[in-house]
Amino acid sequence: MPRRTLLGAPALALGGALAGTGPSRAQGSSQGSAKGSGQAPTRLRMVLNWKYQGPQGWFFLAEDRGYFREAGLAMTIDQGEGSSAPVTQIAAGAYDVGFGDMNALIQFAATRPDVAPLAVFMMYNVPPFCIAVRADSPIRTPQDLVGRTIGGPANDGELKLFPAFAKAAGIDAAKVNIVTMQPSLREQMLFRGQIDGAFGYVNTIRFSARGAGIDDRQLRYIRYADHGIDLYSNTIMVSRALARDKPEAVRGLLAAINRGVAEALKDPAAAVAAVGRRDSLLDLAVERARFDATVADEMSAPELARIGLGDIDEARMARAIATVAESNNLPTRPAVGDVFSRAFLPPLAERPRKLVD
Template sequence: MTLTFKPKLATVLSGLLAVMALSVTPAALAQTKIKMVLNWKYQGPQAWFFLAQDKGYFKAEGLDVEIDQGEGSSAPVAKIAAGAYNAGFGDMNALIDFAAKRPAEAPVAVYMIYNTPPFTIAVKKDSPIKTPKDFEGKNIGGPANDGALKLFPALAKAAKFDASKVTISNMAPNLREQMLVRGQVDGIFGYINTIWFSAKLVGLDPDKDLRFINYGNHGIDLYSNAILFSRGFVRDNPKAVQGFVKALNRAIKEVVANPEAGMDALMAREPLLKRDLEKERLMATIKEEMNHPEIARIGLGDIDTERMKRSIGVVVEANQLPRTPTVEEVFDRRYLPARADLISKF
């Protein structure tokens, strides 16, 4: 007699499901969606975000990251608070301002990138404006969301001039340098490297044609752009925040070691950009805006707590804000990689 064994359907299905489960990677099991807004249009200093996408570093952490172009370093704060984005790359001082006014809605920074103040006002080389005091009676222009414009009251207080005697004009970002050259404004707000390279794009030689009055030379030792997340997202998805920072930190280290890989990722998104100029912009940003001496001690990504306390105080006092946020309200270092994994020098 021949005996025939017929397994139950449930047993067969359960075996198939087990095999399928073993074949699925952790990233595929849990793709957490993150919608992120940049500080500006696609440029060289954003290359690491794109490399992290293209190399699968975000995906390896179980993340599906969508990245949109921005409208200025201050803008991501309000966009995240409004729920339009989970994350952004935006100005720390705009975050402090927002947290002082609407603490429950304010995003939180988790990874500091621009640790050296890049804020400046550029004037023509032959301008009579030589010091901040000379801004009085003049017309200074910039995009409404520009970080340097937002911090103008702090500069006025530190440099002891009357900001009420200065006319402020707003313009589209792509018109900033042209309006300065045409004499429609006497100076323009911006980040040093942003103005420098935008000026080159419109045919100026920044060395010969412009002078820069830098905030950092007048007592404004503030942090600048950081990775921001909404409080709700941090609360509900702490592993995703940690994974995002880990992937980005990995990508920054790779771009620093191999800038051409970063340029490949950037140009894949915006082929009309001038590759050589964007690489030059990237390298200048690393050197001038990410290279504060403190990184030798704490690493790129972290902050000096006492310095941040002072920064908060400067922003609160200059803008007469209703309250003083704590460091912990605006920066949460719990999601940083281990100290040994952070860049200590460039």
């Protein structure tokens, strides 16, 4: 295993449609199904993947336009600490819903299937994982990482996937020094030369650097996808208890998020403005650029035209599970149905199938 230093502060049988990954059954329109029911709203606590950013706009647009309320939900949406953190936070009962890394979920499910969250709506279907280096760095290939120091926040999904990347790229992960730091320190440590490379999502690093006045031309990226790591990334995940006990709440949640995505794609400025209402210090121009790049680079896999946003290609997911399991020496290999269910998805006709022209 890679050296690490801290800088700075068997699957549960769910049964029936819950565990199923087969075609979703006809449900009619999924919008506003709980409206007018007269029942008290279901309160759900949701944690994001990161601090407030433009690509989270669809969640806040759904909240501001009342889509969650129409679905009979009262939402609390908190900032996150990294894309892998929602997995353990949901498992511990701190949250009901999370937006986090599918691969961290797979790793957790291999050892704690009884409490592992369940992915229910795939959002990022193109892997955004990378190691960013300065453009003047001698690091150009994975082999150049040997003997170097690479850093990232402890809960970043790409840091946790580094053993898989190292194996695919043919390098010894133990010969790379891994350090962790607070998220706010990543880019400045890279440009001060305190680390040789930084783990992160391409667009997270690119636009965080841009917000700090660092030109894109000062960065270069070693992308995991260029070295055989064809994985899914961020997904909506829910607790197993919520999926089992309140399936209609999960359907309503996904219907509301799906509406938020559709509206955000029509009006990205409104989506970014919704995030800006949560953090007045955000540079909305930077966040709009981040939104556009995320949609184009991380959410527009060719499979989208066939299966729609939110669903997965089962064969691809099975290969991804195998990659994560083999590279991390997991004790068990979860089945696709152990970690993902399409039982709660809105009908295909309602889900986006083309995000960019």
